[in-house]
Amino acid sequence: MIFRPKYFFGETFSGLRRNFLMFFTAISTVAITLFMVGFFLIIVYDVQAILASVKSQVEVAVYLKDNATQEFKDYLEQEIKSWEEVSEVVFVSKEQALEKFKRDNEGSEILKEIQGNPLPASFEIKLQSPEKVEQIALRFLTKDGTYIDGVDEVIYGQNYVQKLFSITAIAGSIAFLIIIMLLLAAIVLIYNTIRLSIHARRKEIEVMKLVGATNWFVRIPFLFEGFFEGVAGSSISVIMLFFMSNYLLIRGEKAIIDTLRVKELAILGSSNVILYIYAGIIVLGGLIGLLSSSFALKRYIRV
């Protein structure tokens, strides 16, 4: 078959002009459904990023008794460092703890109340895998449930850490399911819309086949059209997502950061991942449009 771009583009765009309503319906279907998919994807990515950064801040603080000897401290530091779950151990002396406390509470009334140095020395342990926090904490306990000699207290957010981990696990799998379902719904909706617009032009296909057009000749303008509708619709959804994430989400996140007082929180706008999400949605749109046309045509082309 001779490739004749002028004919194919001409047919594609005159098709678009004549069937404006169908065309408009198809594009808005793609735009709305992929917006939903993208919206959820961004939210999920965002929540995951926030949870991950909260998780990475989980650490075990081991407070030492004031009477702990230097040998004990050295021995404990070596011991902790030898655990493979541990990524970093920092020793905070009583003096450093006081300094930090003063910095954190600068200008506060509480500083005037402090006499001497009531703060304990401690080890701050950062973990390779935050999920193991409880196991690590348990190593500072003796068999009868008291802390080993020299250790005053071990704190790792006992109450919220486990909840946090189970919530992230559940939220992750629910989000995955919802995204898959939204995506399936998007595909079904887009496919049906494109199938309807092809159905509306079945007479044209019939005539083409009747006068001896080859299958590819019939197919190509429809494939162009489906692809174009997919890309146009998904581009619109990306524009909507862009405004939504830039003006709503980032503001929302800043509010979360301010209220939770979590540092180093992953801020959406600063990440490249969102650009991949945008590009993925456009590619997905084009692909769904193209494949929908291709599958929908099968029914009409065999005359």
Place this chain on the structure above:
Amino acid sequence: MNMIEFRNVSKVYEDKTVALRNINIGIKKGEFVFLVGPSGSGKSTIIKLLIREIPVTSGSIFIAGRNVCNLKYSRVPQLRRNIGSVFQDFKLLPNKTVFENVAFALEVIGRPGYVIKLQVPQVLKLVGLEHKMKSYPHQLSAGEQQRVSIARAFVNRPPILLADEPTGNLDPVNSEGIMKLLSRINLIGTTVAMATHDRNIVNSMRRRVIELEEGEVIRDQKRGVYGS
């Protein structure tokens, strides 16, 4: 040599209806043949088999000496370019003008623009519609619409023209006009086969008549009339 030849052709549809039983027909180049018979006698099936809209169940069909039954699917468009077909419901595209409807037939088989600009007005002149090139189908009478569909079927100058009840939706005056047109096309040397149950037309034309009944040829008569 026969232009169209049916050898022991049978057609059974998927729902087990027998449309044709062991048909043998030979139509010579340049002949004009009426296929007559009541609805369901198999007239339309013959037309559909010729343009390979449906496959045969058994037997073989030869067009210009070539067996078209074992034609590969990809060769079917080539077959259809050599057979013009006209239907009772015209099959015109409502959103294209008369010129565009006819040009469409040339565009989809890859004819270049200058050929289209030359041949479309020619064939529209042949059917007497050169002054309505820019009209849309809904602005034309039924007779005029059927002329456009004949123009589309003939613009590529196929050696065979098939017509399935072309006058089925037309009044006697318009029907006569269509028959004159088909006669002219036949005179140029085109083989014409027309399925009809219009008694008056068959009787006034005095051409070869093949009568079908329940899928069998019950009469094949030169210069025949509708009913025996």
